[in-house]
Amino acid sequence: MTPGIRRAGHVNRHVIPVGVAGVLVMFSGCGLTGPPASTTTASSEVKTTPPSGPATMVSEEQAYERVIAQVLPSIVQINTQGGLGSGVVYDTDGHIVTNAHVVGKATTFEVTLATGGKPRKAVLVSSYPLGDLAVIRVSDRSGLAPATFGDSTKLKVGQIVLAMGNPLGLSGSVTNGIVSALGRTVTEPQGEGSPGATITNAIQTSAAINPGNSGGALTNLSGEVIGVPTLAAINPELGGGTAPGIGFAIPSSTAKDVAEQIIRNGKVVNTRRAALGVRVNTVVGPDGQPVGVGVAMVDAGSGAAKAGMKAGDIILSVNQKSTPTAAALSEVLANLKPGEQAKVEILHPNGKTQSVNVTLGTLSGN
Numbered sequence: 407m408t409p410g411i412r413r414a415g416h417v418n419r420h421v422i423p424v425g426v427a428g429v430l431v432m433f434s435g436c437g438l439t440g441p442p443a444s445t446t447t448a449s450s451e452v453k454t455t456p457p458s459g460p461a462t463m464v465s466e467e468q469a470y471e472r473v474i475a476q477v478l479p480s481i482v483q484i485n486t487q488g489g490l491g492s493g494v495v496y497d498t499d500g501h502i503v504t505n506a507h508v509v510g511k512a513t514t515f516e517v518t519l520a521t522g523g524k525p526r527k528a529v530l531v532s533s534y535p536l537g538d539l540a541v542i543r544v545s546d547r548s549g550l551a552p553a554t555f556g557d558s559t560k561l562k563v564g565q566i567v568l569a570m571g572n573p574l575g576l577s578g579s580v581t582n583g584i585v586s587a588l589g590r591t592v593t594e595p596q597g598e599g600s601p602g603a604t605i606t607n608a609i610q611t612s613a614a615i616n617p618g619n620s621g622g623a624l625t626n627l628s629g630e631v632i633g634v635p636t637l638a639a640i641n642p643e644l645g646g647g648t649a650p651g652i653g654f655a656i657p658s659s660t661a662k663d664v665a666e667q668i669i670r671n672g673k674v675v676n677t678r679r680a681a682l683g684v685r686v687n688t689v690v691g692p693d694g695q696p697v698g699v700g701v702a703m704v705d706a707g708s709g710a711a712k713a714g715m716k717a718g719d720i721i722l723s724v725n726q727k728s729t730p731t732a733a734a735l736s737e738v739l740a741n742l743k744p745g746e747q748a749k750v751e752i753l754h755p756n757g758k759t760q761s762v763n764v765t766l767g768t769l770s771g772n
Contacts (some may be wrong), residue, residue: 410673411480411553415530450561450714470582472629473625473626473628474570476628477570478520479519479520480494480552480631481623483518484515485515486515488510489729491505491507491510492622493552493622494623500528500667501531502528503621503665504540504541504542505539506539507603509530509540512726514527515527515529515542517542517544519550519630520578526546527546528562529542530668531543531672532668532674534664535671536604536769537660537674538656539660539664540668541668542666553608554631555630557656558633559659561609561632564584564585566582567618567627568634569583569614569653570625571618572622573616573618574617574618577738581614583614585611586612588609588610588654589607590609590610591608591741592605593605594637595734602736604737604740605637606741607630608637609652609654610653610655611633612652612653613636615637615649615655619638620636630658631661632657633657633661634655636655639652639654673685673772676771679769681708681710681767682748684704684705684715684730684767685703686699686700686721688700688730695730698722699720699730699734700719701716701720712764712765713764715750719755721750721751722752722753724738724749724750725738725749726751746765746766747764748763750762750763
């Protein structure tokens with residue numbers, strides 16, 4: 407049975423925080439794997455297979471202590487009326503990066519530093535639900551310690567990482583693990599504050615990620631934030647319980663790009679994601695199973711419009727990859743680029759199928 411994924415936060419104050427979101431199926435290409443990210447090794451990379459022995463254990467322990475002391479002051483707890491999550495201080499101007507599903511529909515927040523002190527007032531700068539990222543800003547900027555965001559494209563499978571945040575509301579918690587895989591494509595469930603974000607090039611990690619960790623930091627042993635913990639896998643065979651050692655983080659390179667756009671422009675102006683130019687919904691057959699993606703509206707001047715697609719058509723595949731659901735279509739498009747041509751197989755209302763070539767546009771950030 408295919409494993410699913412749940413958001414890693416935020417924690418709902420009115421229920422036991424062992425699962426605060428719905429279930430979704432994880433897709434990566436045609437299965438549970440995806441195209442690998444760059445494996446260029448940073449010069450400061452810490453070896454993950456050092457010689458064993460007491461001296462090595464002490465060295466690794468000291469590395470953990472050093473990284474925690476360096477990064478933890480940059481981690482905050484974000485409280486809304488409905489729950490809590492985590493965030494990372496981005497700069498000395500008070501900007502904090504977190505997940506869109508942590509802020510939800512809220513526009514004001516209370517932020518508490520991992521180092522303690524009274525809660526600080528914060529406001530929403532902008533939320534980018536399609537990528538599950540958001541930026542908020544605290545009014546009291548005294549004592550803020552911005553984190554150093556590293557280059558996630560240089561990660562290698564096997565690197566040791568630490569996850570820092572507020573799991574289950576336990577402020578300033580740290581777990582450790584490794585980078586288990588790179589280049590995953592995962593899709594979140596739809597819910598408050600999120601239309602069902604599709605995350606590309608997600609980092610899979612064995613570091614424990616629990617509700618409340620969302621929006622925190624996944625760091626390397628150089629003290630750099632290389633990811634934003636966002637999702638935890640669930641195992642349907644265990645009644646929907648969390649699958650140990652399988653969590654996912656948004657790569658820091660994506661988080662930095664989105665944060666800079668929001669800070670500079672007040673919103674995301676370039677998603678760098680491909681779009682057909684249609685509004686869609688999943689079409690269900692007589693047996694209750696999804697059969698394709700129905701086109702509800704075609705944007706004027708879009709690639710789909712120029713290719714002759716019309717409302718009422720059903721999208722069956724893109725580049726020969728089946729698209730039985732709207733989520734599946736999003737995942738296929740997430741791995742394509744604006745300006746590329748895509749071969750789209752459609753079923754017309756008259757029962758005839760046709761393949762058309764669509765020049766992909768850029769997905770709107772709204």
